[in-house]
Amino acid sequence: MHTLVVKVTGDTLSFNNDLLKCASIIKNGGIGAFPTETVYGLGANALNESAVNKIFIAKGRPSDNPLIVHISNLNMLHDCVTHVDQNAKALIDAFWPGPLTIVFNKHCSIPNITSGGLSTIGIRFPSNNTALELITLCDCPIAAPSANISGKPSPTRLSHVEFDLMNKVDFIIDGEKSLYGLESTIIDCSKTVPTLLRPGSITVSMIEKVIEHIDIDPSLINLTCSKPLAPGMKYKHYSPIAKVILFTSSTSLLKEANNYIKRNVSIAIITENSLQYSSLNVLVLNINNGKNLYHNFRKCDFLKLNVILVEQPTNSPDNLAIINRLSKSADSII
Numbered sequence: 001m002h003t004l005v006v007k008v009t010g011d012t013l014s015f016n017n018d019l020l021k022c023a024s025i026i027k028n029g030g031i032g033a034f035p036t037e038t039v040y041g042l043g044a045n046a047l048n049e050s051a052v053n054k055i056f057i058a059k060g061r062p063s064d065n066p067l068i069v070h071i072s073n074l075n076m077l078h079d080c081v082t083h084v085d086q087n088a089k090a091l092i093d094a095f096w097p098g099p100l101t102i103v104f105n106k107h108c109s110i111p112n113i114t115s116g117g118l119s120t121i122g123i124r125f126p127s128n129n130t131a132l133e134l135i136t137l138c139d140c141p142i143a144a145p146s147a148n149i150s151g152k153p154s155p156t157r158l159s160h161v162e163f164d165l166m167n168k169v170d171f172i173i174d175g176e177k178s179l180y181g182l183e184s185t186i187i188d189c190s191k192t193v194p195t196l197l198r199p200g201s202i203t204v205s206m207i208e209k210v211i212e213h214i215d216i217d218p219s220l221i222n223l224t225c226s227k228p229l230a231p232g233m234k235y236k237h238y239s240p241i242a243k244v245i246l247f248t249s250s251t252s253l254l255k256e257a258n259n260y261i262k263r264n265v266s267i268a269i270i271t272e273n274s275l276q277y278s279s280l281n282v283l284v285l286n287i288n289n290g291k292n293l294y295h296n297f298r299k300c301d302f303l304k305l306n307v308i309l310v311e312q313p314t315n316s317p318d319n320l321a322i323i324n325r326l327s328k329s330a331d332s333i334i
């Protein structure tokens with residue numbers, strides 16, 4: 001399959017011929033990758049079963065893993081869901097457009113393949129202009145998981161999408177590098193008490209300023225015990241080819257780094273405190289609040305490094321998203 005790669009810039013995106021071409025590909029049942037403020041997405045018309053099926057094939061994604069549906073106005077929301085309760089309304093007012101996905105009971109117009117067989121559907125109203133214009137030009141809700149091969153780190157730059165999906169999708173839109181670099185926060189509002197299913201840049205404390213109380217999926221707190229409520233969170237995820245070892249103390253990381261160096265194993269260190277490791281003659285990369293995490297993972301693979309030693313940031317509520325992604329990508333935690 002030939003993949004069309006287009007760069008769209010400027011304020012008058014709706015008149016951009018390349019973007020019109022991409023929208024017409026989606027309208028005709030094709031699939032393509034586009035930038036969002038979180039990570040790049042791989043989109044198809046959410047209402048077209050055979051188009052959505054192409055996403056699962058291109059990514060190698062398990063069919064029980066539901067897709068998030070992207071919208072560019074609130075009329076589209078009402079076509080996709082049965083009911084918007086007070087909590088959801090408050091979240092929409094506070095955080096849309098932006099990096100928050102809300103799970104609702106699904107309208108029957110959304111095919112089961114899109115929701116992975118569930119009776120609920122995750123909806124996201126992104127803030128990235130290119131994403132919004134594309135959805136508006138398509139004039140339909142767009143189902144879009146992250147635009148990576150299943151299990152690999154989500155893409156935050158054009159080069160990541162090209163590496164994973166070139167010649168497997170109809171188009172790739174070149175945008176800026178992703179603003180947040182981690183996937184959206186997911187909150188399930190189909191239950192009486194809203195529940196956090198995936199932490200992200202919209203933190204629990206931000207959410208609790210808007211609605212009184214939310215539950216947190218126990219699997220986000222106790223990493224080994226319970227089965228996650230979001231089907232996709234049960235899989236090993238976000239993983240580079242290199243082995244990832246997560247450390248909760250810098251002393252044990254330093255010890256392990258020296259062991260690997262002695263054995264001539266090629267390593268990198270990912271940390272918030274680069275200076276601490278400057279005496280070691282290895283690549284030291286900064287997490288930068290999660291923004292560069294996936295890029296750094298991919299960089300280590302590009303350099304064919306064997307092991308990535310990651311120093312876990314402080315265990316605070318605001319670091320829940322980054323710690324969640326690190327523990328999902330790690331082969332072991334020390």
Ligand code: TXA
Nearest residue numbers: 038040041066120121122145146183184230231232233
């Ligand atoms: O930031 C994002 O959300 C990006 C961009 C492209 O928008 N998308 C993204 O999609 O991260 P994906 O498919 O890589 O992750 C979606 C996650 C999966 O863990 C999936 O199981 C969960 O959302 N999910 C989707 N619909 C759900 C539902 N109805 N109930 C529970 N979990 C759901």
Ligand code: MG
Nearest residue numbers: 145146147154
């Ligand atoms: Mg994903």
